[in-house]
Amino acid sequence: MMSMSTPEVLPTRDPLYYISDGNIVLQVENTLFKVHRSMLVKDKSTFDSMFSLEAYTQNTEDALMSNNSEGESDENPIRLQDKAEEFSALMWSLYSLPAEIAFSMTAQANDLQLIHLARIAHKYQFRSTESWALGALTTYHSTATGSPSVQNLVQITELSILCDCKALLNAAVAKWKRLLGEGRAVAVAIGVAERLNLRSLLGLAYYSMMLKGREAWDSDPHLNSRQRIRLLSGHYNLIKLCEDLPSSPPRLTHDHSCVRKGKCKNAFAAFWRLILTTKDAGLVGQVLKLQSADLLAKVMLAESIIRAFAEGNISTLDLSESGDMHEKCLQIALHAAQDKVKEVQDNLVDLFSDVV
Structure with missing residues (x-):
C-alpha cells in the first residue's frame, strides 16, 4: 500500500513588501519578501557585512558561471531564520511614511508591531531603529491607561532584558504591579520574574499569590510544586514577622x-x-x-x-x-x-x- 505524502506548501509573496522593483528576494518562514538591498544595509546593520561577504564570494570563478545567484529569484531566495511578522515589522520601519511612523508614538500604537520591530532590529543590529522602537514602547507603556494583554506584557518584559533597556523594564514592572494589585496573572508573573531574575517583581508576585490563600495555590495550574513550597514558607515567615511587628x-x-x-x-x-x-x-x-x-x-x-x-x-x-x-x-x-x-x-x- 502506497503512503500518501504531504504536498509541499509553496511560499507566498508578502502583499506589502514584495516590491516589483526590489533587487533581492528573501524567504522568511513561508513568505517571500522582495526589497531593496540599499534599505537593508542602512544603519550599518548585519546585512551590510552579509552582502559584503556575498559580493566577495561572487568574485570567484564558480560564482561568475552561475546564472541564478542566491537572492535573485523566488526559486532561490536568501533564507532567514526569523518570524515573518518580525521581518514585516522591520520592513514597515524602513518603508513607512513619516505620518505612519508618527502614529506609532500615540496611544493608538500597535505595541505588538513595535515589539517585533525592536526584537529583530536588535538581532540584525539596526541600532538607531532598535533605540527608536524601544523608546516608542517605553513611551506607550508609560502613558497608556489601559493594560496590555498578558502575552504582550511577557514579551515586553523579555525584550527589555534582551535589549538592556531599563526604562522599558520599569514601565513593564509597573504594569505587572497593576495586574498583581488586581489579582490578575499572578502565577504568570511568578514564572516571568523567576526566569528573568527580577527580584522585586518576584517578591510581590509571590506575596500576591500568598494573599489569595492555600485553595488558590493548589488549584492554579501554572504553579509547580516548588513554587507551592515557597508560598508555604513565605506564609509562615510573614506570620512570624507580623506577630513580632508591634x-x-x-x-x-x-x-x-x-x-x-x-x-x-x-x-x-x-x-x-x-x-x-x-x-x-x-x-x-x-x-x-x-x-x-x-x-x-x-x-x-x-x-x-x-x-x-x-x-x-x-x-x-x-x-x-x-x-x-x-x-x-x-x-x-x-x-x-x-x-x-x-x-x-x-x-x-x-x-x-x-x-x-
Missing part, C-alpha cells in the same frame, strides 16, 4: 536639637505598638482588618498614620498613649517608617524560600 518599631535616631533622648524613642515605640494593636474602630483600627500575614499592608498603613500624625491630621488626644515626641524627631520617625516600607518591599522575595 514590638519591633523602625529604628529612631534623634535630631541633634532634641534633649529628650530616651523619651522620644519610648514615645515612638508606644505609638508604633498602638497603631498595630489598637481595637478602636477608627483609622488606626484598620490594621486589625488586614490578613494576619499581610505584612506589607500593615507597615504601609502604619506609615500613612504616622504621616497623618506628623502633618497634624490626627491630634495628640487621639493617640495620647504614645506620649509626646519632639517635632523634628517625629519627622525622623516618619522617614524611618517610610524606610521600613521600602525594606519590606525589597526583601519580600527572601521570605519565600524552598524550605518550610
